Amino acid sequence: MNLNLPTLLAKHEGTFWFAPSASTFAEETDSFFMIILWISTAFFIPIVIAMIWFALKFRKRPGYEGDSTALHNNALEITWSVIPTLLVCWIFVRGVQGYMDMVTPPPDTIDIQVRAKKWDWLFTYPNGATDPNLYVPKGKNVRLLMRSEDVLHSFFVPAFRTKQDIVPGRLNTIWFHPTLEGQYKLFCAEYCGDNHSEMLSDVFVLSPEKYEEKLAELSRPPTTPVAFGQWVYIRNCKSCHSDKPGVINVGPSFAEKWGKEFKTTTGETVKFDEQYVEESIRNPLAKRSADFKSNATMTTQNLTPEEIAAVQAFIKALEDGDITPELDAEEAASQAAEEGAGESSSTNETATGNSNETT
Numbered sequence: 532m533n534l535n536l537p538t539l540l541a542k543h544e545g546t547f548w549f550a551p552s553a554s555t556f557a558e559e560t561d562s563f564f565m566i567i568l569w570i571s572t573a574f575f576i577p578i579v580i581a582m583i584w585f586a587l588k589f590r591k592r593p594g595y596e597g598d599s600t601a602l603h604n605n606a607l608e609i610t611w612s613v614i615p616t617l618l619v620c621w622i623f624v625r626g627v628q629g630y631m632d633m634v635t636p637p638p639d640t641i642d643i644q645v646r647a648k649k650w651d652w653l654f655t656y657p658n659g660a661t662d663p664n665l666y667v668p669k670g671k672n673v674r675l676l677m678r679s680e681d682v683l684h685s686f687f688v689p690a691f692r693t694k695q696d697i698v699p700g701r702l703n704t705i706w707f708h709p710t711l712e713g714q715y716k717l718f719c720a721e722y723c724g725d726n727h728s729e730m731l732s733d734v735f736v737l738s739p740e741k742y743e744e745k746l747a748e749l750s751r752p753p754t755t756p757v758a759f760g761q762w763v764y765i766r767n768c769k770s771c772h773s774d775k776p777g778v779i780n781v782g783p784s785f786a787e788k789w790g791k792e793f794k795t796t797t798g799e800t801v802k803f804d805e806q807y808v809e810e811s812i813r814n815p816l817a818k819r820s821a822d823f824k825s826n827a828t829m830t831t832q833n834l835t836p837e838e839i840a841a842v843q844a845f846i847k848a849l850e851d852g853d854i855t856p857e858l859d860a861e862e863a864a865s866q867a868a869e870e871g872a873g874e875s876s877s878t879n880e881t882a883t884g885n886s887n888e889t890t
């Protein structure tokens with residue numbers, strides 16, 4: 532699948548005020564925002580002018596005696612009470628209508644399960660496929676059934692104008708109707724710990740055909756050991772262990788480790804090999820590197836022997852240069868933009884941001 536990221540991003544960058552408008556909520560939200568902004572402006576300017584004018588007119592000065600009696604004008608009092616009250620009531624009613632729209636999903640929705648945890652997202656699609664990115668079809672109603680595994684998180688896609696807290700122990704739902712194909716950002720909008728700011732993901736609005744293709748592709752793991760290893764890595768390890776040299780997410784990076792010897796916290800010298808990876812997955816804290824100063828802990832990962840073998844192959848391939856780390860969406864977009872600008876026409880398979888295409 533080939534998403535032409537720079538073109539999509541360039542077409543609907545949004546405005547000074549707004550993120551791109553990619554759902555039916557965007558138009559409603561933005562027009563309402565603009566109406567309230569203009570109403571506020573219409574009141575703000577005359578009020579400030581009157582304040583300045585009165586301050587000058589009635590300022591203390593030689594030869595000027597203030598008048599201690601207050602004036603009263605019924606018509607004026609009623610006008611400036613009734614007009615703002617009516618406006619505020621109208622804003623309230625329209626706000627409630629908009630809110631009810633957002634919390635009442637239509638009956639025909641595509642349901643996607645969302646698991647939020649420190650500090651990543653996992654989406655499970657109707658066909659059972661899972662992915663850390665959110666793929667949705669354009670022109671269909673999508674409902675998200677969201678659960679948190681640990682603390683309070685918040686699902687926020689500015690381009691859809693949707694935001695919903697994900698309270699642990701509760702099922703939290705949200706729905707939207709994507710209207711514009713493209714790639715957008717998904718944020719966690721609730722402070723949830725050290726790596727809250729890293730709790731990001733990408734949202735892809737695809738044509739219904741592309742969406743079906745993507746789901747079929749996601750439900751089929753790659754078959755070669757290294758590509759399968761990367762597939763397993765992305766789903767189980769990546770949120771804590773980077774595949775780029777020197778990058779610390781929560782745990783140590785997997786890059787440039789294979790075959791190297793290091794000292795553990797108990798003073799033992801250990802080689803980073805199949806044996807070590809196997810043990811670290813089953814019993815993560817058995818051999819901690821003395822160089823890695825962090826209190827971060829890791830829980831035992833439930834991987835099958837095939838999956839562990841694949842992760843071993845993947846980490847080894849990273850060292851051998853047989854596979855390159857996946858680029859993040861932003862890196863892929865900027866790289867694609869550079870390629871588009873220069874005359875370099877050589878295909879760079881790392882720019883696809885898609886694990887299957889590296890097979």
Ligand code: CUA
Nearest residue numbers: 719721723727
């Ligand atoms: Cu999850 Cu902030």
